[in-house]
Amino acid sequence: MASHLLYNIEETVAMILFGIGFTMLLLHRNLIRKIMGMNIMDTAVYLFLAAKGYIKGRMVPIVTDGILDASAYMNPVPSGLVLTGIVVSVSTTALMLALTIRLYERYHSLDLDQILIQVKKEEGS
Amino acid sequence: MLVQNFPFFSIVLAMFSGILSSVLNGKQARNVSLGVIGSTIIMSAAVFFWCLGNGESYTYMMGHFPAPWGNEIRAGVLEGLTALLFSVIMLLSVLGGMRHTFEDVEPSKVNLFFIMIDLMLSSLLALIYTNDLFTAYVFVEINTIAGCGLIMIRQKGRSFSAAIRYMIMSQLGSGLFLIGLTLLYDVTGHLLMSPAKETVASIEAAGRYEIPMLVILAVISVGLAIKSGLYPFHSWIPYTYGYATPTASAILSGLVSKGYIFLLMKIFYRVLGQENVIASRMVNVLFLFGLAGMIMGSVHAILEEDTRRMIAYSSVAQIGYIYMGIGLGTESGMVAAVFHMFTHSATKALLFISAVGLYEVSGEKKDFRSLRGAGYRNRLAGVGFTVGALSMVGFPMLSGFISKLLFATSALQSPHKMMLTLIGLAVSTVLNAIYFLRLVITLYGRAEQVAVKGKQRCSFVFGGAIVCFILLNLFLGLMSQPVVRAITEGLEMFD
Structure with missing residues (x-):
C-alpha cells in the first residue's frame, strides 16, 4: 500500500494538497487565507491532471522535428484542461479578492466571523 | 435541420448578448436581455417539440473533431422541456422584479445586472444541453460567478457578506466536482458523456476500480449537493436568497440550484449509469439527507420571523424533496424529482x-406584523402569494399537489424506503402548512394600524408576470399528464 503511494508520488501529493486547500477554504476565518486555500485546492487538481497526463519518454505534442507518429507524443488534452482550469480559477480568485476588498472597506476586518457579527449589529440598530 | 442548431444558438446568443450589453446603457441592456430570453423560449420550445415529434434525441458536434474527442451538445425531450421552462420562469422573474431592479441597482450598473442575467441564462442552458463533462465544469463556474454578481449588485446591507458566503460554499462544491471529474477522466480517458459511459460499463463489468468509482460518485454528488443547497450544506441559502434583489432571489432559488441538480441527474444517467449509482448505495445517502432537509428546512422556516428568509428556508425543504426523489432510486422517483424541480x-x-x-x-x-392585511392592499400580489403557498403545501389543482402525489406513488414501489418517505412527506406537509398558511392568514388578517403606504396600484408588467406564474402553476397542476409523459420519455432517452 505504502509503496503504491510512493510510486504515485505526484498524485499522493496532489490529494494531500487538495485536502489542505479544502480544509483551509472551509475552516479558516481569514478571507485571504480562504482564498489561498481555494487556490491550493485548484492547483492540486492541476498537479493531478498534469501528473496523469505525463507519459515518461514522450514529447510535448508540438511537431518540431518532423515526427508525425502519435505514439511519440503525450496526450495534449490534460494540459488543455489545466489551462482552462487556470483561467477559471483566476477569474474566481479575482472576484473573491474584489469582494474581500469591498468587505474590508466597509467592516475594516478580514475575519469572516467579525464581519458577520458586525453585519448582525448593523441590522439590529 | 435548422432546429438541431437551436441549442447551440441559444447558448451562444445569450453569451454574446452579455458581451454586447457591456457597452449599452441599462434600458438597452434590459431590452437585449428580454429579447434573448424571449428567443430562447421559442428556440427551446422548437427543440422540445421536434424531439417529442421525432421521439429521439440527437447530439450536435461542436467544431470539427468527431465523437471520442471534440465537444458535443446533446438535446432530447427532457433537455428541451427543462430549457423551455427555465427560460419562461427566467423571463417572468426578470419582468416581475423589473421595477425593483431599477430601484435597487445603481443606474450606472443596471447594464451589469442584465449581463449577469444573460450569462446566467447561457450557463444554465449549457448545463442543460452539454454532453461534455469539462464544459459542464466551466459553465458551473460561470454560473457561480454570475450568481455572485446577481447577489452583490445590490451593494446594500448584507449583500456583500451574503455574496462571500455564497462564493465560499460554491467554491467548495466546485472544487469537489472538479476533482471528481478529474478522477473520472483518469479512470475512463473520456470527457464526453457517451464514450465515458461505455468505458464505465466495461470497467464495472470487469469489476475493476471499485473504490475509485465510489469516490468519484461520492465526490461529484456531494459537490453538486453543496452547490444546490442540500440540507447539511444549506447555511448560505437564507443569506443569499434573503438579501438579493427580488429577480436575483427568484432566479437563484428557482433556477440555479435546479441547474446543478439537472447536471447531477445527467451524470447519473449518462456517465456513471443509474444502475451503478443505485447499486453503490450513494442514493441512500442522498435519500437520508433529502429527508432531513425536508423536515429541518421547514422547522427553520417556522422559527423564522423575517418572511423572506422563511421563503428561503422553505427552499431547503423543497431541495430536500428533490433529492429524496433521486434517492428513491426508481424510475418513478426520478420522474417525481424532475417534476418537483419544475414545480x-x-x-x-x-x-x-x-x-x-x-x-x-x-x-x-x-x-x-407589518404584513398584516397586505393581501388587501395589493390584491394581485396577495393572490399570487396565496397560490404559491397553497401549491407548496400541496393543495389539489396546483403543481405542488401533483409532485407530492408522484412522490407518494413512487415511494410505494420501493419497499424499504416506503414508510420513511410517506412519514417524511406527511410531516413535511404539515410543517409547510404551518408556516405558509400562517403567513397567508396574516396577509388577510385585519390590519391593526393604518397601512403605511395605503393602497398602491401594481404596475402592468408586475401584474402580468404574477398572472403568468399563476397560470403556469395551474398548468403544471391540471395538465400534469403530458408533462409527466414527456419527463418519462426524456429520462428514457438519457440512456
Whole structure:
C-alpha cells in the first residue's frame, strides 16, 4: 500500500494538497487565507491532471522535428484542461479578492466571523 | 435541420448578448436581455417539440473533431422541456422584479445586472444541453460567478457578506466536482458523456476500480449537493436568497440550484449509469439527507420571523424533496424529482416575486406584523402569494399537489424506503402548512394600524408576470399528464 503511494508520488501529493486547500477554504476565518486555500485546492487538481497526463519518454505534442507518429507524443488534452482550469480559477480568485476588498472597506476586518457579527449589529440598530 | 442548431444558438446568443450589453446603457441592456430570453423560449420550445415529434434525441458536434474527442451538445425531450421552462420562469422573474431592479441597482450598473442575467441564462442552458463533462465544469463556474454578481449588485446591507458566503460554499462544491471529474477522466480517458459511459460499463463489468468509482460518485454528488443547497450544506441559502434583489432571489432559488441538480441527474444517467449509482448505495445517502432537509428546512422556516428568509428556508425543504426523489432510486422517483424541480422553480419564483409586491405596500418591512392585511392592499400580489403557498403545501389543482402525489406513488414501489418517505412527506406537509398558511392568514388578517403606504396600484408588467406564474402553476397542476409523459420519455432517452 505504502509503496503504491510512493510510486504515485505526484498524485499522493496532489490529494494531500487538495485536502489542505479544502480544509483551509472551509475552516479558516481569514478571507485571504480562504482564498489561498481555494487556490491550493485548484492547483492540486492541476498537479493531478498534469501528473496523469505525463507519459515518461514522450514529447510535448508540438511537431518540431518532423515526427508525425502519435505514439511519440503525450496526450495534449490534460494540459488543455489545466489551462482552462487556470483561467477559471483566476477569474474566481479575482472576484473573491474584489469582494474581500469591498468587505474590508466597509467592516475594516478580514475575519469572516467579525464581519458577520458586525453585519448582525448593523441590522439590529 | 435548422432546429438541431437551436441549442447551440441559444447558448451562444445569450453569451454574446452579455458581451454586447457591456457597452449599452441599462434600458438597452434590459431590452437585449428580454429579447434573448424571449428567443430562447421559442428556440427551446422548437427543440422540445421536434424531439417529442421525432421521439429521439440527437447530439450536435461542436467544431470539427468527431465523437471520442471534440465537444458535443446533446438535446432530447427532457433537455428541451427543462430549457423551455427555465427560460419562461427566467423571463417572468426578470419582468416581475423589473421595477425593483431599477430601484435597487445603481443606474450606472443596471447594464451589469442584465449581463449577469444573460450569462446566467447561457450557463444554465449549457448545463442543460452539454454532453461534455469539462464544459459542464466551466459553465458551473460561470454560473457561480454570475450568481455572485446577481447577489452583490445590490451593494446594500448584507449583500456583500451574503455574496462571500455564497462564493465560499460554491467554491467548495466546485472544487469537489472538479476533482471528481478529474478522477473520472483518469479512470475512463473520456470527457464526453457517451464514450465515458461505455468505458464505465466495461470497467464495472470487469469489476475493476471499485473504490475509485465510489469516490468519484461520492465526490461529484456531494459537490453538486453543496452547490444546490442540500440540507447539511444549506447555511448560505437564507443569506443569499434573503438579501438579493427580488429577480436575483427568484432566479437563484428557482433556477440555479435546479441547474446543478439537472447536471447531477445527467451524470447519473449518462456517465456513471443509474444502475451503478443505485447499486453503490450513494442514493441512500442522498435519500437520508433529502429527508432531513425536508423536515429541518421547514422547522427553520417556522422559527423564522423575517418572511423572506422563511421563503428561503422553505427552499431547503423543497431541495430536500428533490433529492429524496433521486434517492428513491426508481424510475418513478426520478420522474417525481424532475417534476418537483419544475414545480419548485415555478412556485418559488412566484413566491419571491409576489412577496415583493406585498412588502411594497407594507413599508418594505418583512416581518409578520407589518404584513398584516397586505393581501388587501395589493390584491394581485396577495393572490399570487396565496397560490404559491397553497401549491407548496400541496393543495389539489396546483403543481405542488401533483409532485407530492408522484412522490407518494413512487415511494410505494420501493419497499424499504416506503414508510420513511410517506412519514417524511406527511410531516413535511404539515410543517409547510404551518408556516405558509400562517403567513397567508396574516396577509388577510385585519390590519391593526393604518397601512403605511395605503393602497398602491401594481404596475402592468408586475401584474402580468404574477398572472403568468399563476397560470403556469395551474398548468403544471391540471395538465400534469403530458408533462409527466414527456419527463418519462426524456429520462428514457438519457440512456
